[in-house]
Amino acid sequence: MADFSHLQDFLNPISKDYLNDDQEYDAFQVGGIIDAYQANHIPDIDSADIILLGVGEERGSDSGKTGTNGPDMIRRELYRLYNWHRDIKLADVGNLRSGAFLADAYAAMKAVVGDLIQANKTVIILGGSHDLTYAQYKAYASQQLIIEATVADALIDLKEDSTIRSERFLMDILTEQPNYLRHYNHLGFQSYFVHPRMLETLDKLRFDCYRLGRIRENMEEAEPVLRHSDLFSLDINIIRHTDAPANHLSPNGFSGEEGCLLARYAGMSSRLTSFGIYGYRAEKDKENLTARQISQMIWYFMDGRAVKNKEALLEHRDAFWEFHIAFSDIDTVFLKSKKTGRWWMQLPDREFVPCAYNDYLLASNNEIPERWLRHQERF
Template sequence: MADFTLLHDYLLPISKASLNDDQEYDEFQIGGIVDLYEEGYAPNLDIADIILLGVNEDRGYGPGKKGPDAADIVRREFYSLFYWHKDVKIADMGNLRKGVSLADTYAALRTVLAELINSNKTIIILGGSHDLTYAQYRAYATQKYVIEVTVADALIDLKEESPIPADSFLMDMLTEQPNYIRHYNHLAFQSYFVHPRMLETLDKLRFDCYRLGKVRENLEEIEPVLRNTDMLSLDINIIKHNDAPANTLSPNGLGGDEACALSRYAGMSGRLSTYGIYGYRPEKDKEFLTARQIAQMLWYFVDGCSVKNKEALLNERDAFYEFNIVCGDIDTVFLKSKKTGRWWMQLPGKGKDFVPCTYNDYVTASNNEIPERWLRHQERL
């Protein structure tokens, strides 16, 4: 159970009235149903499926003047949307108190997330700078949980020589010992921003990196990646400037609708426990369009959670179509969910474990070719 009283000292309450200009929310709006931490009122975290946590920490961007608090601006837009998923309960813990130092904020975020992860909750972090991803990971590491991590970012933040935490945090996350990352995926990087040797290093570690063009070419191929992910960190710089004006890194990127689709896939994951959305700079936003983009991504995440709630367990074989395939010298099994249409394939070995895949993997195997996804899993084993 998630005990709010244990976390109270780390948090600041939110005023729902101030988010809606002192107007009442409609009972069909998200703001009308969300269980929000307000002054004198604590939300019931035990019945929540999704918990929101604002982290207005921007010191990781480096020195310089910063804009207004990002989390509340996104909340304002998210709460105004209509609530279509009555089977998904949403709670909001308010905002994390900033520490005296950036390291203090990391420690506080790590503590709060660890408590919620241990309570089997799904937490969305409306964050500041992307280096908060490191504290997100440390919440698992302190519990010695071995996890699969996915980062969606136009850059690969491995600049060891940079004094700016948002540019270098991945180095600590991927190299510190002991390490609890079983596998790492990087989505939607833009090649012209990335040193080739960075990719060579990640590939030698058998990590999977998907450039922007690959992600856009067939977005459905990314769904199994997110289905197998425990922790997701997304920088809004993956969204092209026209769809997210606060992203001033590049005119190119995912479309807003594609970012919503990725967020929905994340919500459909039965393993995902934390989802951080970072890099929103309100002072660079135009007419709050980026805040609205993020709010709609959150809406689609909730939509994905609704789909997840309808999915059967893999051992409930009557809920799946089963296909036995001989691919080369390998006998394997593919499963297709009757409820959601998603696919799994069986790996060899003692466990005969099933891993997420796509219909295209099944077609490839049916043509007597070993799917690349199958090979990558085997390499890692």
């Protein structure tokens, strides 16, 4: 298990009294249930299922700030919400200490997140700037874990010539050797912000990019993507400005409800072990609405985790409806969970991969689902 005495070297405690203005939390509020690292208390992280980590580092962005109170602003709102899933144990390990240099912050975050995922914990990172995704990825790479990563961002941060790390961190992740990225997905990009050649490059690498409009037409398209991911990184700029006023990038984006749905899908994944929410700038947040939006997304992540805990293993076939389908001279099998309604499809190597109901409909009409083709191309 993770050694908290070792992790303490990288962390600062929080204060529930400060977060709730010296008021007691109700026993059913998140703040009344969560086991938090405070000056007079060490949390029992061995018993926790989900662990919060605050990382207010912004030196990799255009703001250049060493540390912010952004994570505590999100905690303020999150701790006041009522927790409906008391069987899911929550812990909060506090805020990452700011090192002398940005590289120190990356190294500390890599160490903390790495220790926690090695102990089979799910980590929710209350970010800082989006380049911290690089440290999130390094937590897996340091353990030589080959992963699938999904990033939700209105932009695609591949500006190789930029001096701002938050604008080019994807280049660092995709080109670093040795590389531990099995596959990369990008959700919710807005086409007018993205150079067409960026998409061509990612497509040649057999990576999957989903335009904002495509996902909004059918939000269920995002669920199999997140179900198959180990790492999820979300920039708050995917939420439109009216629902997240701290997002000054665009008036367009996912609605607040759709952002919560993406977080719930992530929570439902049995593979996902880290969820980073980045790009929150407290000084730009009107009436703390963005902090409330993020806190509610975290609530829905926990709600999704409760659904995940009810899902049967694929080996337990009695818990699934089984459909044998032939399309384009290919015989395959689709499975539908009796408990959650989620779908899987079988590839020629006999492996089952997550899919959507629409993939089953296409196969039933003798059409090859695009998701099936993309998996085959990567093999």
